Amino acid sequence: MSTRVVLDRSDISRALTRIAHEILERNKGPGDVLVLGIPTRGVPLATRVAATMTSVEGVEVPAGALDITMYRDDLRLQPARALARTEIPPRGVDDAVVVLVDDVLFSGRTIRAALDALNDVGRPRAVQLAVLVDRGHRQLPIRADFVGKNLPTALTETVQVRLQEYDGVDSVAISAAGDES
Amino acid sequence: MKSHLLSTADLTKSDALRVLDTAAELRSLADRPIKKLPTLRGRTVVNLFFEDSTRTRISFEAAAKRLSADVINFSAKGSSVSKGESLKDTALTLEAMGADAVVIRHGSSGAPHRLASSGWVRSSVINAGDGTHEHPTQALLDAFTMRRHLGDLDGRRVAIVGDVLHSRVARSNALLLSTLGAEVTLVAPPTLLPVGVSSWPVATSYDLDSALEKTDVVMMLRVQRERMNAAFFPSAREYSRRYGLDDRRFARLPDHAIVMHPGPMNRGMEIAANVADSHRSVIVEQVTNGVAVRMAVLYLLLSGADTTEHAAGEPTA
Amino acid sequence: MTTYLITGASLLGSRSADLLLADGHLGDPADAPPDAVRIDASGLVALPGLVDLHTHLREPGREDAETIESGSRAAARGGFTAVHAMANTEPVADTAGVVEQVWHLGQTAGYCDVRPVGAVTAGLAGQRLAELGAMADSAARVRVFSDDGVCVSDAVLMRRALEYVKAFDGVVAQHAQEPRLTEDAQMNEGTMSGVLGMQGWPAVAEEAIIARDCLLAGHVGSRLHICHVSTAGSVELIRWAKSKGWNVTAEVTPHHLLLTDELVASYDPIYKVNPPLRTADDVEALRAGLADGTLDCVATDHAPHPTEDKECEWAAAAMGMLGLETALSVFQTTMVDTGRLTWGEVADRMSVRPARIGRISDQGQALETGSPANVVLVDPAATRAVEPADSASLSRNTPFRGMELPGAVVATFLHGRATVLDGKLQ
Numbered sequence: 001m002s003t004r005v006v007l008d009r010s011d012i013s014r015a016l017t018r019i020a021h022e023i024l025e026r027n028k029g030p031g032d033v034l035v036l037g038i039p040t041r042g043v044p045l046a047t048r049v050a051a052t053m054t055s056v057e058g059v060e061v062p063a064g065a066l067d068i069t070m071y072r073d074d075l076r077l078q079p080a081r082a083l084a085r086t087e088i089p090p091r092g093v094d095d096a097v098v099v100l101v102d103d104v105l106f107s108g109r110t111i112r113a114a115l116d117a118l119n120d121v122g123r124p125r126a127v128q129l130a131v132l133v134d135r136g137h138r139q140l141p142i143r144a145d146f147v148g149k150n151l152p153t154a155l156t157e158t159v160q161v162r163l164q165e166y167d168g169v170d171s172v173a174i175s176a177a178g179d180e181s
Numbered sequence: 182m183k184s185h186l187l188s189t190a191d192l193t194k195s196d197a198l199r200v201l202d203t204a205a206e207l208r209s210l211a212d213r214p215i216k217k218l219p220t221l222r223g224r225t226v227v228n229l230f231f232e233d234s235t236r237t238r239i240s241f242e243a244a245a246k247r248l249s250a251d252v253i254n255f256s257a258k259g260s261s262v263s264k265g266e267s268l269k270d271t272a273l274t275l276e277a278m279g280a281d282a283v284v285i286r287h288g289s290s291g292a293p294h295r296l297a298s299s300g301w302v303r304s305s306v307i308n309a310g311d312g313t314h315e316h317p318t319q320a321l322l323d324a325f326t327m328r329r330h331l332g333d334l335d336g337r338r339v340a341i342v343g344d345v346l347h348s349r350v351a352r353s354n355a356l357l358l359s360t361l362g363a364e365v366t367l368v369a370p371p372t373l374l375p376v377g378v379s380s381w382p383v384a385t386s387y388d389l390d391s392a393l394e395k396t397d398v399v400m401m402l403r404v405q406r407e408r409m410n411a412a413f414f415p416s417a418r419e420y421s422r423r424y425g426l427d428d429r430r431f432a433r434l435p436d437h438a439i440v441m442h443p444g445p446m447n448r449g450m451e452i453a454a455n456v457a458d459s460h461r462s463v464i465v466e467q468v469t470n471g472v473a474v475r476m477a478v479l480y481l482l483l484s485g486a487d488t489t490e491h492a493a494g495e496p497t498a
Numbered sequence: 499m500t501t502y503l504i505t506g507a508s509l510l511g512s513r514s515a516d517l518l519l520a521d522g523h524l525g526d527p528a529d530a531p532p533d534a535v536r537i538d539a540s541g542l543v544a545l546p547g548l549v550d551l552h553t554h555l556r557e558p559g560r561e562d563a564e565t566i567e568s569g570s571r572a573a574a575r576g577g578f579t580a581v582h583a584m585a586n587t588e589p590v591a592d593t594a595g596v597v598e599q600v601w602h603l604g605q606t607a608g609y610c611d612v613r614p615v616g617a618v619t620a621g622l623a624g625q626r627l628a629e630l631g632a633m634a635d636s637a638a639r640v641r642v643f644s645d646d647g648v649c650v651s652d653a654v655l656m657r658r659a660l661e662y663v664k665a666f667d668g669v670v671a672q673h674a675q676e677p678r679l680t681e682d683a684q685m686n687e688g689t690m691s692g693v694l695g696m697q698g699w700p701a702v703a704e705e706a707i708i709a710r711d712c713l714l715a716g717h718v719g720s721r722l723h724i725c726h727v728s729t730a731g732s733v734e735l736i737r738w739a740k741s742k743g744w745n746v747t748a749e750v751t752p753h754h755l756l757l758t759d760e761l762v763a764s765y766d767p768i769y770k771v772n773p774p775l776r777t778a779d780d781v782e783a784l785r786a787g788l789a790d791g792t793l794d795c796v797a798t799d800h801a802p803h804p805t806e807d808k809e810c811e812w813a814a815a816a817m818g819m820l821g822l823e824t825a826l827s828v829f830q831t832t833m834v835d836t837g838r839l840t841w842g843e844v845a846d847r848m849s850v851r852p853a854r855i856g857r858i859s860d861q862g863q864a865l866e867t868g869s870p871a872n873v874v875l876v877d878p879a880a881t882r883a884v885e886p887a888d889s890a891s892l893s894r895n896t897p898f899r900g901m902e903l904p905g906a907v908v909a910t911f912l913h914g915r916a917t918v919l920d921g922k923l924q
Contacts, residue, residue: 065207070220070248070480080484082199083206120215182693189692202920251674290684290695291765298764299809314695352695375692376700 003160007149007172012132015148016045019130020052022146027097030057032125034096036066038114039084044134044165046101062089066100071113086121091148093122099146103161105131108142133172135159185297187476189357197360199442203477207260208325208470210247211311215378217305221250226484227280229271230309231257232285236444236468237319249482257456268292272301279407280304281483290314290402305452306481308364311423313347319443320353321473326467327398330439340392342368342415342424343402343451346375350443351402355383370424389424394434400441401452417450427453439463457479499914503530506540507875508864511841514801516584517544519871522914526867534757538789539875542908545845547579547610547872548826549852549861550669550709551642551724551749552797554818555612556582557603559588559598564802564892566600569892570609570801574917576822577874577907579610580853580861581800586647590626592617594636601638610919612854616640617669618659621650628661630696634666643850645724647772649678649707656711660720667857669721669747672711674732675773679703684813686759686774694762699774700797708732711741713731723855724748726799728773737792747855749797750784752828753819753897759780761897767808767815768897788847789838795852798825804895807895823889827903830878835904841878860913871914880906891921903920 007015022088027033030053037046043065046099050063065156067084100114111129130146149172152160156177185191192200203346211214221482226245228238238254244254255275266286275283282305284292290312310316332336339358343366344352357384358365366384367374378385386392393399404424406417414420421427426440431453434440438450440462448454457464502519509515516527520532525526555569566583566649573581583600585591591600596615616633619624622645633640641665641824650656650672656661659670680703681796685691687698715722724736727748739746753771758778761769787793801818808815829848833839838845851864863869886894910918917924 070218075220075484079255082482083203085206086209116219120217123215227538267806269809287811290810294765294810295811312695313697314901349695352693376687376698377689377692380689381692417784 003173003175004169005171005173006072006151009068009170012170012172013061014047015132017052018129019146019148020049020056023049023099023128023130024053024056026128026145030061031058032095032097033099034089034091034093035061035099035101036064038100038110039065039067039162041163042102042169044163045103049101049130062091064089064116066114068110068113068117071116073113088121093118093124095125097126097128098124098128100167103123103131103132104159105134105136105144108138108140111142112140132161133159184482186317187297187308188296188315188480189320189360192357192360192418194360197321197324197355197357199479200321200474200481202474203326204325204470204482207476208473211469211473212265217247217249220251220480221245221248221483224250224281225253226250226277226282226284226479227253227255227275227278229255229275229283230286231292232310234286234310237286240468240471243472243474244479247472248476248479250479253280261418266393266467268296269299269301271411272296272299276302276304282307282479284309286310288312291394297382307478310349312349313350315353317349317353317357318347318471318475318478319356321478322467322471323354323400323441324357325470325474326463326464327439329470331397331437334358335365337397338366338395339398339400339401340366340368341400342375342389342426344377344404344408345369345402346373347408348402354400355381359383366392368424370414389413389430393430394435396434396438398428399434403443403445403447404451421450425453426456427452428455431459434461441467457459482498500916501531501887502911502916503532503534503540504537504538504544504873504875507542507544508893509544510845515863517873518614519873519914521546522621522871524865524871526565541879542875542877544842544865545577545841545874545876546577546849547874547910547912548577548848548854549858550578550581550798550800550822550825551568551645551723551830551852551856552799553581553822554586554801555583556802557587558599561806562892566603566612567609568605568890568892569602569800569802571923572855573908574820574912575620575890575907575923576610576824577826577876577910579872579910579912580613580821580858580872581610582610582613582615582642582856584646585615585623585644588622591615592620593758594629594632597601597633597638597640598636605729611857611858611861612638613642614638615644615646615671617640617828618643618645618650620667622801624648624650624652625839626654627655627662631666632658634668641666641668642671642723643668644673644725646671646673647674649673649677651707653710654797657714657718659663660715660722661687661718662767664720666716667699669723669855671723671725672707673725674704674707674711676703676706686763686776686880688759688777690759690762690801701731701776703772704729704733705735708735712736712744714844716742718745719745719747726751726754726773726797727784727787728754728776728780730780733783735790737787739790747794748791748792749795750788750918751799752796752821752825754784754830755781755788755796756828757897760829765812767810767812768895768899770815770817771811771819772817785832785838788833794855796829798822801893803895808895820889820891822891822892824884824896824898824903826876826907828898830905831903832877871911873911874907877906877908878904880904882906
């Protein structure tokens with residue numbers, strides 16, 4: 001089956017840089033902003049976005065991770081998943097602007113779970129969502145505030161995000177059903 | 182992981198590590214203001230205790246509640262069980278209540294196994310201690326506690342000291358720790374080692390002193406005084422002198438070594454009070470870790486229990 | 499009474515011959531009357547009716563588990579024409595009254611000769627001798643005495659019992675189990691008991707009693723029979739006792755010839771039995787002992803228990819297994835099909851010797867003219883999967899359920915009358 005690369009290393013880099021600038025613009029600077037990645041691949045994306053914001057502003061933008069496994073709505077349907085680490089920066093989420101970062105926005109269920117998880121950690125002033133790819137097919141009333149690329153897909157297709165930190169390469173590819181390499 | 186936790190012998194190394202890693206993540210919840218997770222909302226966990234064990238029952242109850250499960254405590258005392266109701270009828274009752282998991286403590290070795298394999302219940306069965314057989318979640322929390330202090334257990338030396346013959350904790354630990362790569366030595370008078378222990382994946386010794394100097398962990402087992410009447414040893418004093426962890430022996434432990442005890446302790450019998458209260462004793466911490474480990478077990482057994490064959494077709498991202 | 503002419507049977511698995519069953523005895527086939535019912539037995543092995551030295555029929559007292567009638571029916575289906583009904587009933591068979599009742603009920607049922615075993619001690623309590631002489635003189639003519647289920651552990655009492663039964667050529671059948679070494683014992687003591695966390699039943703608890711009793715029997719010159727021998731060490735001790743010329747006999751159960759303590763890992767009490775299932779080494783020693791005659795016979799220790807006594811956790815479960823309907827098949831698979839014994843020796847171990855030990859004169863006789871017409875026809879080529887619900891017993895606790903076993907009892911004749919024909923009870 002065919003696999004088509006839709007974003008390469010430099011595309012991803014440009015998209016993340018743009019997202020970092022948009023976050024700063026929307027929030028009028030880095031004050032109170034906290035970037036939390038959703039494991040697995042949301043975490044390095046969050047780290048990169050926060051690093052870009054830090055270098056642009058010269059102010060440390062904290063990044064962390066928010067595991068949502070225990071909040072998923074499909075736990076009864078899937079084999080038990082290993083938990084990932086939740087790391088909340090020391091300032092905590094109370095009264096912060098939390099930017100959630102994930103690689104692909106699809107049904108919206110992960111983000112629903114993330115909002116629940118975040119709710120148990122504290123009470124942010126606002127929550128925003130940044131994704132590298134929005135592939136459509138939402139099942140919940142959720143939308144992203146910052147999108148790297150809108151990618152029209154068929155339901156039968158899969159979107160594969162590969163990142164240097166996990167896969168040794170940066171790329172986003174679409175493949176037809178059943179082609180899961 | 183299988184759908185039941187009956188014996189640590191059933192856990193592969195990766196199964197065991199998965200429980201321990203999951204527990205490590207869940208342990209951090211203890212420091213959060215909101216300790217509850219919605220994970221097992223709508224699920225029912227039954228604590229079926231045919232033997233009194235308040236500490237184990239409370240630990241399972243806390244674990245289940247932190248995962249938002251409904252908890253039913255069913256204790257044999259004062260119930261139909263004490264009026265002669267059979268294990269089978271009790272099991273059928275629980276099944277009718279819609280239990281998703283049954284945590285069972287029973288005086289008869291193999292009772293949890295029987296419950297799981299009889300077809301009387303569809304729920305997951307978790308062994309919370311059966312007779313003189315096993316107590317797998319205790320071993321998991323012991324291993325968890327060891328990892329927090331010592332890191333990877335591969336090649337670590339663990340001495341388990343005392344009434345191995347009647348100890349479900351010793352059996353479960355011997356099997357689990359060996360699976361995790363630790364070198365286990367069972368130390369006991371010959372009367373308190375099981376026949377056939379030579380086939381276990383452990384070393385044995387009759388001499389506590391020789392085992393102490395090179396050990397990373399010393400786990401003291403409870404010794405019941407009534408064993409004395411069955412001639413397992415001559416007197417409490419002699420037992421204590423030969424197999425008790427007293428101040429003198431404690432001083433000879435390596436600096437990094439930790440002291441464990443599954444409780445409840447006989448202070449002055451198998452363990453000196455000073456040792457039990459020392460900074461290297463992790464006995465209280467064992468209790469805290471127990472909740473995280475039992476949460477991990479409940480989560481791993483109950484998630485996806487409905488349809489394990491479910492295809493990953495539904496969009497979830 | 500129907501006269502049967504059995505044609506083309508392989509007598510004791512060797513020469514092919516006809517058998518005439520007339521008026522309760524074997525006659526000359528040449529004298530067969532024209533109205534004799536002919537049974538084509540080509541391909542079938544003819545054996546003298548089997549004799550079980552060790553059967554629990556539960557009546558009186560536990561008629562929910564088995565009755566003398568239901569147990570007799572199971573016996574007939576298994577090819578038995580005589581069984582020894584153990585004394586551990588409620589009330590205990592320790593008086594002439596009880597043994598006569600059991601004997602009469604057996605006669606009434608009519609499926610096999612039920613020979614009551616008398617208790618050695620009153621109430622099986624191990625305190626004082628039961629009225630052994632009264633039972634011997636009763637209509638039941640008791641010759642085998644046993645406290646089976648309980649060991650006669652008191653050495654003096656055992657000595658006296660051995661001496662006393664000499665007066666009427668009786669035999670004491672000992673359940674060899676040193677009580678202190680087996681308190682709360684659940685299974686064979688060994689590697690498996692250590693792993694499973696169960697209280698062990700050590701081989702030495704059996705062997706110590708056997709050694710003592712062999713010495714006692716030698717000392718007082720009495721007949722001693724050892725029930726359900728289960729360990730390699732016991733076989734050695736009995737071999738030694740026999741080499742001394744002492745009058746010691748022994749039995750082994752079908753389950754101890756086939757099953758091992760590995761099965762206990764399932765914690766399914768269907769495998770709970772006393773003495774317990776032992777190791778593969780013990781099984782091998784028992785087979786060797788049966789092959790060389792050290793062990794005289796196979797006895798079933800048929801022990802029916804109602805479902806609720808097995809559908810529970812191990813420690814709460816009753817000990818015992820069904821055996822009557824599967825004994826011959828287990829014997830065939832372990833001893834005949836392995837080439838260790840011939841069908842002639844099957845007749846010796848399952849009919850001739852047990853009848854001799856029990857002093858039953860009209861059982862275990864050669865298949866020749868004039869002998870009582872106790873005959874079983876076996877199809878050695880048949881196989882069957884053991885189905886508990888198929889049993890004639892009131893209980894279902896067979897450890898062989900689901901196993902594929904060879905051999906089938908096609909017909910059983912008790913004193914010339916068919917109790918089983920075409921594999922069906924008559």
